[in-house]
Amino acid sequence: MNRxxxxxxxxxxxxxxxxxxxxxxxxxxxxxxKDVLEPVLxxxxxxxxxLAPEKPDVQFIRNSKLRILNRVKASVTSSSSENIQPRRAxxxxxxxxxxxxxxxxxxxxxxxxGSGIGIKRASASALPGDSLYPVKRAGxxxxxxxxxxxxGDVALLYDFAESRLEEAQRLTEIGxxxxxxxxxxxxxxxxxxxxxxxxxxxIGNGNLDLAKIQAKxxxxxxxxxxxxxxxxxxxxxxIDHAIEQxxxxxxxxxxxxxx
Amino acid sequence: MIEENxxxxxxxxxxxxxxxxxxxxxxxxxERYIESIYRYIRTRVAEARTAExxxxxxxxxxxxxxxxxxxxxxxxxxxxxxxxxxxxxxHYRQEKEELPIESADxxxxxxxxxxxxxxxxxxxxxxxxxxxALPEEYREIIRLRVLLELSTTESAQWIGRSEGAVRVxxxxxxxxxRRQVMKDDEPQA
Numbered sequence: 001m002n003r004x005x006x007x008x009x010x011x012x013x014x015x016x017x018x019x020x021x022x023x024x025x026x027x028x029x030x031x032x033x034k035d036v037l038e039p040v041l042x043x044x045x046x047x048x049x050x051l052a053p054e055k056p057d058v059q060f061i062r063n064s065k066l067r068i069l070n071r072v073k074a075s076v077t078s079s080s081s082e083n084i085q086p087r088r089a090x091x092x093x094x095x096x097x098x099x100x101x102x103x104x105x106x107x108x109x110x111x112x113x114g115s116g117i118g119i120k121r122a123s124a125s126a127l128p129g130d131s132l133y134p135v136k137r138a139g140x141x142x143x144x145x146x147x148x149x150x151x152g153d154v155a156l157l158y159d160f161a162e163s164r165l166e167e168a169q170r171l172t173e174i175g176x177x178x179x180x181x182x183x184x185x186x187x188x189x190x191x192x193x194x195x196x197x198x199x200x201x202x203i204g205n206g207n208l209d210l211a212k213i214q215a216k217x218x219x220x221x222x223x224x225x226x227x228x229x230x231x232x233x234x235x236x237x238x239i240d241h242a243i244e245q246x247x248x249x250x251x252x253x254x255x256x257x258x259x
Numbered sequence: 260m261i262e263e264n265x266x267x268x269x270x271x272x273x274x275x276x277x278x279x280x281x282x283x284x285x286x287x288x289x290e291r292y293i294e295s296i297y298r299y300i301r302t303r304v305a306e307a308r309t310a311e312x313x314x315x316x317x318x319x320x321x322x323x324x325x326x327x328x329x330x331x332x333x334x335x336x337x338x339x340x341x342x343x344x345x346x347x348x349x350h351y352r353q354e355k356e357e358l359p360i361e362s363a364d365x366x367x368x369x370x371x372x373x374x375x376x377x378x379x380x381x382x383x384x385x386x387x388x389x390x391x392a393l394p395e396e397y398r399e400i401i402r403l404r405v406l407l408e409l410s411t412t413e414s415a416q417w418i419g420r421s422e423g424a425v426r427v428x429x430x431x432x433x434x435x436x437r438r439q440v441m442k443d444d445e446p447q448a
Contacts, residue, residue, distance in 0.1 A: 002430075003423075005430060006423075006426040006427050006429070006430045007426055009426070009429065009430050009433070010404075010411055010425070010426040010429055010430075013404065013405075013429070014410065014411065017408045039437060040430070040433045040434070040437065043433060043436060043437050043440065044405050044433060046382070046386070047386055047390075047401065047405050047406070047436070048405050048406060048408070050379075050382060050383050050386055051302075051383070051386060051387070051390075051406060052298075052406045052407075052408075053297075053298045053301035053302050053310075053406065053407075054298075054301070054307075055294055055297075055298065056293060056294060056297040056298070056310075056311070056314070057307075057311075060311050061290075061293055064293070064311065064314070064315050064318075065286060065289055065290070065293075067315065068285075068289060068315060068318050068319060068322075069282050069285065069286050069289075071319055071322075072282050072285055072319075072322050073282050075322070075323075076280040076282065
């Protein structure tokens with residue numbers, strides 16, 4: 001009898017939880033067990049309604065997945081689950097090209113003077129896909145090449161990263177999703193450069209401390225998530241990638257910070 | 260060549276791929292089980308933030324020990340559950356105390372009147388106290404079968420018992436809880 005009762009309680013609970021039956025349906029199906037079945041099922045429902053835990057936050061699921069997969073990726077690459085490495089393949093040795101950029105910069109500057117200073121101003125608001133956009137990016141390269149301190153490099157790189165995010169926001173506002181990839185690639189490239197500096201242990205000694213930098217990363221992720229919400233499905237993969245990159249850079253900084 | 264949709268692969272295939280370093284395969288497993296693992300941990304810690312942190316660690320630890328995981332009839336969700344339980348033991352050891360099965364701030368009911376709130380608080384308290392008084396194995400089966408609504412088969416896998424044992428445990432646990440709640444509802448002499 002007890003075994004039958006165990007089975008009936010269990011099966012009825014499953015059917016009630018699945019919404020296939022009510023407590024009353026179960027009681028009617030087993031009238032001889034009514035005295036035990038009814039209060040037990042009613043109590044189970046009450047416990048569930050009152051104490052069942054909520055589902056995880058959607059934002060948490062997404063961010064946590066990115067963090068976990070970044071760690072997994074790093075451990076797969078380095079064969080050590082504790083060791084987080086930046087994605088070297090995407091890193092750019094921007095210092096090596098500093099002098100060639102300076103020379104190229106002077107040529108561009110001369111051209112800009114030749115064709116009117118207005119072009120440089122106009123290029124400041126240029127978006128990816130605009131004819132003046134390469135001028136804007138070249139101008140940034142020159143600024144970077146003319147900065148000779150790590151703090152200066154870091155500050156400029158964060159300015160550029162923010163500039164790429166503003167471009168992504170603007171492109172989203174005007175519906176130019178096809179150009180979004182250029183802005184996001186620029187953002188990721190900048191993040192890779194910052195990771196490189198961080199790996200060399202040169203962040204944290206000057207005016208820009210790691211805490212401030214981490215706050216910036218969090219802001220970046222917020223902006224990217226806002227952009228993500230406003231773009232069609234097909235454009236989201238590039239944004240996810242950029243979030244992943246920012247998250248990865250933040251993780252690298254965190255590891256460096258924690259020693 | 261026919262491209263395989265990774266989302267449609269079963270756990271065993273995903274684990275196989277994840278072991279070979281395919282990150283996306285592990286991502287699929289994460290998506291499959293994040294909700295149940297988070298909700299299980301949430302039944303055992305008071306703060307959502309703590310539950311989030313612990314859930315993340317469960318998945319990281321699971322990946323680290325993936326090479327040691329051999330299916331042999333054990334579902335991946337049961338493997339994650341074991342990792343979660345071990346982690347919770349460490350967590351309580353550090354925190355020095357285990358929190359009650361649930362805290363009142365999690366209820367999804369939002370009463371509009373003060374009387375309703377008081378009645379609800381009373382109910383929550385009564386259930387909470389009743390659950391706390393139960394032996395751990397009774398509380399655990401209530402967490403799995405009643406709060407998380409896992410199937411009998413899955414609950415059996417998670418706790419490593421037979422389905423028959425789960426049915427018996429559930430019945431006994433609910434009977435014991437009922438006794439506790441009734442005791443609590445009795446007017447004080």
